[in-house]
Amino acid sequence: MVDPRFSGGTSAAVAAEIGTLAPHVDLSVVAVETAMFSGRTVHAGLQRAMEENGIDLVWNPKVVRGDVVVIHNPSCLKFNSDLALRISCRVAVVVTHENFLRPNGSEGFDVGLCLDLIDRALVCGVRVLAPVSDYNRLGVAEWMDRTGAAWDLAEFNWFNICDFEIKAPNPVPADRRGRHSRAGLEKFPPLGVMKAHFPKTAESCTILGGDYFLEDPDSVPAHWTVRKFGAMDVGEFLRELDFFVYFTHPNWRESFGRVIAEAIAAGKLVITDAGTARVFGDAVVSSDGSDVDEIVSAYVADPEGYVRFVEEAQRALERFRPERFVSDVLRGIERLEEAGVDAVL
Numbered sequence: 576m577v578d579p580r581f582s583g584g585t586s587a588a589v590a591a592e593i594g595t596l597a598p599h600v601d602l603s604v605v606a607v608e609t610a611m612f613s614g615r616t617v618h619a620g621l622q623r624a625m626e627e628n629g630i631d632l633v634w635n636p637k638v639v640r641g642d643v644v645v646i647h648n649p650s651c652l653k654f655n656s657d658l659a660l661r662i663s664c665r666v667a668v669v670v671t672h673e674n675f676l677r678p679n680g681s682e683g684f685d686v687g688l689c690l691d692l693i694d695r696a697l698v699c700g701v702r703v704l705a706p707v708s709d710y711n712r713l714g715v716a717e718w719m720d721r722t723g724a725a726w727d728l729a730e731f732n733w734f735n736i737c738d739f740e741i742k743a744p745n746p747v748p749a750d751r752r753g754r755h756s757r758a759g760l761e762k763f764p765p766l767g768v769m770k771a772h773f774p775k776t777a778e779s780c781t782i783l784g785g786d787y788f789l790e791d792p793d794s795v796p797a798h799w800t801v802r803k804f805g806a807m808d809v810g811e812f813l814r815e816l817d818f819f820v821y822f823t824h825p826n827w828r829e830s831f832g833r834v835i836a837e838a839i840a841a842g843k844l845v846i847t848d849a850g851t852a853r854v855f856g857d858a859v860v861s862s863d864g865s866d867v868d869e870i871v872s873a874y875v876a877d878p879e880g881y882v883r884f885v886e887e888a889q890r891a892l893e894r895f896r897p898e899r900f901v902s903d904v905l906r907g908i909e910r911l912e913e914a915g916v917d918a919v920l
Contacts, residue, residue, distance in 0.1 A: 576605045576639060576662075577647040579617045579632065582804075583757040584735065584833040585648045585672045586618030588707075591736035593624040595897040599905060603641065606634045610654035636660060643908055644699070645733075648672040649689040658692040666911045667702040669693060669726075670733045674830045676714035678850065683827075686718055690726065701911050702726055705733035708854040711830040731907035735831045737895035739840035744885035745817050747878055748844070750776070750871055753816035755783035756834055758804040761827035763787065764864070766794060772820050772867050773799060783812045813841040817881075818871050821847045822864055835859060836895065839888045844881060846870055858888035 577589050589604075596602055604625060606617075617632070625632055637660055644664040650673035652658065669690070674683050694702070704719070704726050706712035716728060752773055756762040762784070763769060773780035775798050785801040788794065795801055802812075813819075819838035823829065828850045835855060838845050845859040852861035860870055874881040893899070 576607055576644060577621075578609045578612050578651045579604075579606045579621050580612035580615040581618060581648065581651070582615070584831065586621045587833060588672070588735045588831075589647055590618070590620040590624035591738060591897070592900070593621070593628055593630065595736055595738075595900055596905075597628040597630065599901060602628075602630060604630055604632055605636060605639055606632050607651075607658075607660070608635055609651045611651045638663065640664065642666070642912070643668065645670060646693060649686070649693060650684045652689040652692050653684045655692060658696045660696055661698065662693075662696045664697075664699045665701065666908065667693075667697050667699045668705050668729065668733070668908070668911070669703070670705050670707065671711060671715050672707055672830055674711055674714045674828060675718040677826050678828055679826055682718070683714075687722065687724075690724065694725075701914055703729040703911060705729040705731070707733055707735060707831045710828070710850055710853045729907060729911070731903055733904060734895055734900065735833050735836070736897050736900050737833070737836040737840065737892050738897050739837055739892075741840050741889050741892075742842040744842035744844070744882050746882055748817040748875055748881045749778050750818070750875055751779045751781075751816040752777050752818045752820050752871065753779075753781035753783070753812065754819060754821050754834075755809060755812055756804075756821075758784050758786035760787060761824045764822045764824060768822065768864060770796060772822065772864065774868065776868070777871075779815065781812065781815050783807065783809070809837060810841065813838060813843060817843060818874075819843040819845045820867055821845060821851070823848070823851070829854075836892060839885070839892055842885055842889075844874060844885055845888070855888075856891065858891040860884075 639662045641664050643666045644662050645668045647670045649669055675686050677683050706715050781800045783802050784804040786803045788801050832851050832854055835845050846862050847859050849861045852859045
């Protein structure tokens with residue numbers, strides 16, 4: 576179950592799951608229209624995945640039945656006052672794509688409202704929250720402790736499948752910096768920080784998804800190349816840079832960071848904050864943002880070190896491959912089903 580009109584990582588992640596899970600389970604995809612995405616169309620990648628696997632999207636059914644029902648990204652319900660359906664299953668899994676808590680500890684959205692709407696629709700044996708990463712898990716667990724929520728926390732992470740084409744890093748890296756994301760204020764640090772991370776001294780500075788900056792063209796430094804979200808193919812964009820410099824608003828963090836995995840697979844060295852780096856470990860360079868110039872300069876001066884770092888980072892992405900998802904997640908679901916049977920007996 577998903578609102579298939581998410582413009583960013585949720586739909587891309589679900590699209591990857593469809594192709595991965597379809598050979599292993601009897602899979603249906605249910606679309607739930609939420610107020611959050613009123614008027615938008617189905618994500619193109621998700622639509623393509625269903626067509627390739629011969630799956631029809633079922634819109635707004637009154638009843639959803641299955642052994643296991645997976646509900647993606649409860650934050651899409653934050654503008655709803657009800658959820659006009661019934662969900663009957665042995666195991667219900669709510670995948671927590673959006674962080675429950677911000678870095679300052681406040682709620683990222685009205686978590687209680689969204690989960691309560693789902694809870695009231697459920698008739699099931701086992702209900703769990705499944706984080707998408709260890710970082711995401713920390714916030715979910717803390718929120719559960721604060722609220723005493725009547726949900727269980729899955730032992731496994733419902734991680735994003737990263738099955739991207741692996742491309743060799745540039746053997747002679749230059750100070751070519753860039754970043755991309757969907758357009759949203761939460762995705763970017765303040766303009767002053769952006770200017771520090773993408774300075775005149777860099778050979779090139781390219782930003783894809785910088786719609787916010789284009790609203791005030793006079794504020795955009797002359798040495799930046801800024802394009803709107805979706806203005807060009809991501810792979811083509813990534814060919815223009817050697818360093819992927821990715822920081823967000825101080826009070827927002829990626830729960831997984833699919834764009835970072837894309838950049839690593841494309842052969843780029845990624846520099847990001849400690850919270851986001853937690854998902855990828857040694858596959859990225861963790862920074863507080865104050866030493867980006869020094870990091871870039873050091874790797875430009877050491878091409879062999881640059882190539883070695885990126886190649887090791889690419890090998891680290893193997894833990895997010897489709898076969899790992901099948902083994903880890905489906906095994907986790909089987910354990911949940913067994914627990915549900917034991918509870919009934």
